[in-house]
Amino acid sequence: MYDINIENLSVYYGPVCALQNINLKVKSNEILGIMGPNGGGKTTLLKTILKIIKPTEGKVSIKGDSSIGYVPQFTVFNRSFPINVLDVVLMGKLSRKIKWFQKYSFKDKKDAEELINKLGLLELKNRQIGQLSGGQLQKVLIARALITDPKILILDEPTANLDTKAKKEIHEMLKKLSENKTILIVTHEMKDIFPYIDTAAYVNKTLHYYENPQKLKSEIFEKTYGYSIGTINKEKVIDKKITGHKEDEDDQRII
Numbered sequence: 001m002y003d004i005n006i007e008n009l010s011v012y013y014g015p016v017c018a019l020q021n022i023n024l025k026v027k028s029n030e031i032l033g034i035m036g037p038n039g040g041g042k043t044t045l046l047k048t049i050l051k052i053i054k055p056t057e058g059k060v061s062i063k064g065d066s067s068i069g070y071v072p073q074f075t076v077f078n079r080s081f082p083i084n085v086l087d088v089v090l091m092g093k094l095s096r097k098i099k100w101f102q103k104y105s106f107k108d109k110k111d112a113e114e115l116i117n118k119l120g121l122l123e124l125k126n127r128q129i130g131q132l133s134g135g136q137l138q139k140v141l142i143a144r145a146l147i148t149d150p151k152i153l154i155l156d157e158p159t160a161n162l163d164t165k166a167k168k169e170i171h172e173m174l175k176k177l178s179e180n181k182t183i184l185i186v187t188h189e190m191k192d193i194f195p196y197i198d199t200a201a202y203v204n205k206t207l208h209y210y211e212n213p214q215k216l217k218s219e220i221f222e223k224t225y226g227y228s229i230g231t232i233n234k235e236k237v238i239d240k241k242i243t244g245h246k247e248d249e250d251d252q253r254i255i
């Protein structure tokens with residue numbers, strides 16, 4: 001039932017404690033939103049799940065042999081590299097131990113084209129990555145992580161620096177993918193992510209897990225504004241104060 005099971009996990013970098021005694025179980029096909037302040041340990045948690053970092057204490061178990069796809073922060077991606085969309089997606093087929101002059105098979109190319117088509121990117125197939133919008137590039141990086149059909153997909157700030165429309169498209173894409181994948185998203189975009197996640201975790205050295213993400217949303221508002229969200233209308237007003245967004249006539253009367 002659980003794709004990821006983390007028990008009593010602590011991670012230290014020398015004397016620095018990044019994560020302390022963390023427990024977390026992630027169900028199959030769940031979308032977990034991971035939030036928390038800068039330096040709270042979110043990336044350390046991802047890297048531990050990906051086995052890039054070894055736990056100081058405790059253990060991380062992945063169900064069966066579930067493979068994991070990883071989408072790193074796209075700000076670290078070199079956009080000036082002369083490579084097209086199809087080639088970026090195909091790169092996801094390369095084994096971790098890169099063999100020089102490794103060739104892609106006909107099936108690799110067919111799989112990549114099918115995936116690009118499925119994600120609505122076919123018309124961009126031959127475009128150089130330097131000529132993509134931020135949202136398009138992010139979708140291509142997600143496609144690269146999906147090419148091996150992993151059961152678990154982990155994304156580190158997938159919508160950072162994207163406009164509202166691109167964010168919505170990425171979040172909707174992830175929601176669809178969660179029909180048969182377990183997805184972990186590290187994000188600072190709390191306002192945008194809540195409608196799309198099933199559960200939430202707040203990481204600040206320790207981890208608080210929320211079966212109901214709305215509870216975390218309420219706690220964040222309470223911390224920010226010093227009072228709790230009593231009614232839906234009040235929540236709308238607070239949302240509007242943050243976003244400046246007007247939703248409907250009814251809404252406008254509340255102001």
Ligand SMILES: Nc1ncnc2c1ncn2[C@@H]1O[C@H](COP(=O)(O)OP(=O)(O)OP(=O)(O)O)[C@@H](O)[C@H]1O
Pocket residue numbers: 013016017018036037038039040041042043044045
């Ligand atoms: N390689 C490292 N060596 C020493 N300390 C590190 C190392 N990597 C991270 N840390 C420290 O571990 C803590 C957690 O860092 P981490 O990058 O996991 O946080 P984060 O929540 O991902 O932060 P952000 O939101 O800013 O990306 C921080 O105090 C950070 O300074």
